[in-house]
Amino acid sequence: MGEKADVWQGTLALMVLKTLETMGAQHGYGIARRIEQVSDNQLSLNYGTLYPALLKLEQEGAIASEWGVSENNRKAKFYKLTRAGRKQLEREAKGWEQTKAIVARFLSPAEEA
C-alpha cells in the first residue's frame, strides 16, 4: 500500500507541476479540475489528496503560494511554480518518459518473440 501511494503521490506531483506550468498561478480547486479534465475524467481524483501533495511541493520549494481572488471573486490560495519547481518538472518529466519507454518495450509483443 505504501509503495502504491508513493507512485501515485509522485505522479500527482508531476501532474500538479505540469498543470501549473501550463496554466500559471492557480488555486487548489482549479488544479484539481484541470487534472480531471486533462485526464478526460478517466482519473477519479479525490480532491482532498491534492492538498497534502501541494503542501509537500511547497515544503520542498517547488511551488509557492499566496492568497488572491478567483475569477469568480472568491478568496483563494494560489499556487505558482518556482524556478526550482520548473527544474524539477523538467527532470521528472524526462524520468517519466524514460520509465514509459522502458515499460513499453517490455510490454510490446514484438520483443517477446
Place this chain on the structure above:
Amino acid sequence: MKKLRALWMRLGGVFSARQENDEFDAEIASHLQMHIDDNLRAGMPPALARRDALVKLGGVEQTRQAYRERRGLPWLETLGQDLRFGLRVLRKSPGFTTIAVLTLALGIGANTTIFSIVNAVLLNPLPFPRAEQLVVLHERKPNFDHGSISYPNFLDWRQDNHTFSSMATSRGYYFSLTGAGPAEQLDGQFMTSDFFETLQVKPMLGRTFTRAEEQPGAAPVVLISQGLWQRKFGSSPDVLGKGIALEGRAYTIVGVIPASFHFSGGILPSRDVYVPMGQWANPSLTDRASGMGMRGIARLKPGVTIEQANADMERVTRDLELAYPAADKGIGAKLVPLKEQMVGDVRPFLLVLLVAVGLVLLIACVNVASLMLARSTGRMREFAVRTALGASRKRVIRQLLTESLLVAAAAGVLGLGLSVAGTHAGLKLLPEALPRGEEIGMDLHVLLFTMTVSLLAGVVFGWMPALKTSQADPQSALKEGGRGMSGIRHRAQSIFVAAEMAMALVLLIGAGLMLRSLTRLWNVDPGFDPHQVLTFGYTLPPSLLHSSPDAIRAAYHEFEERLTATPGVRAVSQSWGSLPMSDEDDEDMFWMAGQPKPADDSGMNWALTYVVSPDYLKMMKIPLRRGRFFNTHDDMRSPMVAVIDDAFAHKFFPNEDPIGKRIVLKSGAREVEIVGIIGHVKQWGLDTDDTYPLRAELYSPWTQVQDSFVQRAPSGISAVVQFNGSAANASATIRRAIGQMSNEQIIYDMQTMESLISDSLAQQRFVMILLGTFAAVALLLASVGIYGVIAYVAGQRTQEIGVRMALGAQRTDVVRMVLLEGMRPALFGIVVGAVAAIGLTRFLVKMLYGVSPTDPLIFSGLALMLALVAVAACYLPARRAASVDPMQALRAE
C-alpha cells in the same frame, strides 16, 4: 537538500500548528465554495451541490488529517503530547514522583561520583604530551623488584640504551632556604638535565638545565616553582639571574616551572626547587652499589614498545654486569609505564567501587520499576480505555516509557548536583588516598556518562512495567476493575524482590569483608606502640655543614638535651635511618666477621638499618628479648655495638645465640658486636610486612656513626619524640623550643606515629567507607522496596483476606500467608546473592587481609541479617493485612 528543506519546514510546522490550521481551514472553505459555485452554475440544487463538493473532496476531516500529518512531524507531536501528558501524570502523583526521582538520583549521583573519579584517575591521559611514551625506571635487585638506581648505573643506562629518546633521574631533598625572611624548608629535587624535557614540560620563564650544569663542580643554578616565585619574588619577571641561598650556598635562578606541573601520587611529588644532580655533595653518588633513593623517568622513542625497551635494557644491564661484577651482579632494570606506576595500585579498588555503585543503581531501578508496576495497576482502567479507543500497544508502551524517561531525566539532573557536592566533600575528607586527586572533576565524559546512565536507567526500570501494563487485555481489565492482572504482576514483583535481595547481599558481603579486613589490620601489632609518639624531620643550621664531625655531634647532643628538657616531652631519639610505617627506609649490607669479604654485593647479606638514641626502645615500647639496648656510654671511644631484631636473629643465626657475635657492615667496613635482640617492628606496612623479602632489622647508636655520615646528616634527618598530653600541644611546644635554639633551624613533616599508621591504611579505609555507604544505601533501598511490594500486594488482596477470615482463617494464618509470600522470593534472592558473592568476592582478594573472600561467618551473618530485615519489612504489612475487619473488606467489594 530538498528533503532537508522539507524537514525544516515540517519542524517549523510543529510549532506554528494553530495558525496554519486556521489557514488551511480557510483554504478548504474557499475550495468548497468554488466547487459549490460551479455545481450551482451547472444547475444542481443547492443541497446536492454541497454534498457533491464534499464527496469529491473526500471528507473535510480526512483531508485535514492528511494535511496535518504532512505539515508537521507526527512522531514529534506525539512525543510532545506524551511529554505533556507524562508531566501532568507525574505532577498529579507528587508522592510517587518524589520517591522515584530521589531513589534514582541517589543511584545516579553515586555512579556519577565514582565515575568522575575513575574517569580522572584511570581513563584520562596523564597531563603530559604523549604520556603513553613515559616509563618509570627502577633497579631490580635481589631484595627489591622496584629498587632505587645507583647514579653511575643510571648514567650508563642513559648513555647505552637505544630505545629511549631521553632519560632522567631525580631525588627528593629538603633544602633549607635562608636569607629570604625566616629560614624555611623547601621541598626540592636533585635532578639530571633532561628531566623536564623528558616530560615535555616547558618552563614558564627562563630555561632548564644544560648537560654541563649537571656535572659536579658546575656553577650552582636552580629552577624554582611558580608557587615559590609568587611567594618570594612577587611573580617579578626579572627573577632570572637572581640568587637564593640553599643550604647556605648561593644558587642562580635560571627558570620558573609552572604550577600546573603536578607529579603527585607517583614517585615524584611536586616540589619548590629543582637543583642539578651534580650539586649533591654526597660521596655515595659515585658508588655504583648505592641506590640513593633515585628512580628514573624516560620517554620511549616513537614506535618503540615497552617490550623492545625491556629487551634493550636487559642488554644494557647484562653488559654492566660483566663490566662491574662486584656492584652489578644480578642487577637489572625494571620498566613501569608512568600511568601504571601512578594509578596501578588503585585500579582494582576503583573497579570494585564502580561495580558496587552500579549494583546500587540497579537496586534503585528495581525499586522504581516495582513502584511503577504497582502504580500501573491503579491505571489499568486508564490504559484499557485508551486501548479500547484505539490506542495501539506500541503507543501505550511509548507513553509509559516517556513517563519513565521523564523521571530518569529529573533524577539525572538531581544526581549530577548531588555528585558535584559529594565529590567535593569526599575528596576533602580523604585527600591523600588517591593519586591524581587534583584532576577529579566534571568534564564532558562525566556528563555524557550521567546522561547515558540516566537514559539507560529510565529504560531499564520503565520497560518491564510498560510491557506488563500494555499486555493487559482491555476487556478483562475493564470488567474486573483492574484486579484481574494480579497473577502476572505478582510474578514480576517476586522477581524484583529476589533481585533486590541478591544485589543487596552481594554489596553487604563486599563491605563486610572490607570492614573485617580493616579491623584485622587495625589490630595487627606493628611491633611498637605508636601512642604518644610523634616524629618530624629537622635540619641543623647550614653553617654547621662545614664544621668538624665532633662539633656536629655536639650540636646533635645539645639538640637532644634541650628538646628533652622541654616541658611535655618525655623522651627524644634521633632517627637517621629507617622509620617504621613511613616511606623512610635505609638498608646496609654486611657479612659475618671472621669470614672473607664476599667477592661482590650479591654475596652480601642485607638488613634494614635504624640509627637511633638509647631512649628509642623505651619510647617505642619495643620489647627487649635478650641482652641490652644502647646506653650513653656507647660512643666513638667505646667498642662498636649493634642490636638486632627477631627476624634478623632467625634468618642469620637460626641455631646459635647471636649475642656476642660480630658482623662487618659494608658502609665504612665497620665491625660491630651484637649486644641485644629486640622485637620485630613492621617497617613495610601492617599488611605487607610479613611477605616482604627484606625484614631483618639492625639498630646502631647514632653516637657511633662514622664521620663522613655525620657530616652529611645536618641536612635532613628525623627525630622521634615521646610526649605527654595532646599531640597538638606537644607539637606547638616542640616548634617553640626549636625556634628558640636557632632561627636557621628547620623542622618539617611533623606527624604522630598513630597518624602514620592510619595513613598507611588510607586506601583501604577509603574503599571500606565507600563500599559501606553503598551497602547501607542498598540495604535501605532493598528493605523499602520489599516493604513496598508486600504492602502493595497485601493491599490488593484485602478482599480475598476478608473472605478467608470470614470463612474462618485466623489472624496468625493471614500473617503467615503474607509473610511467606514476601519471604519466598526474598530467601530465593538471598541464596542467589550468596552464590553470586562467592563468584564476585574473588576480585577482592588482593584488598583483603586476614580474611578469606568466602569467610563463612561474614556470609552467613550478613545473609541472616538481610533475612531478618526482609522479615521485618514483610511483617509490618502482614500485620496490617491481618487486622482487616472482614466485614469492612467484603462490604468494600
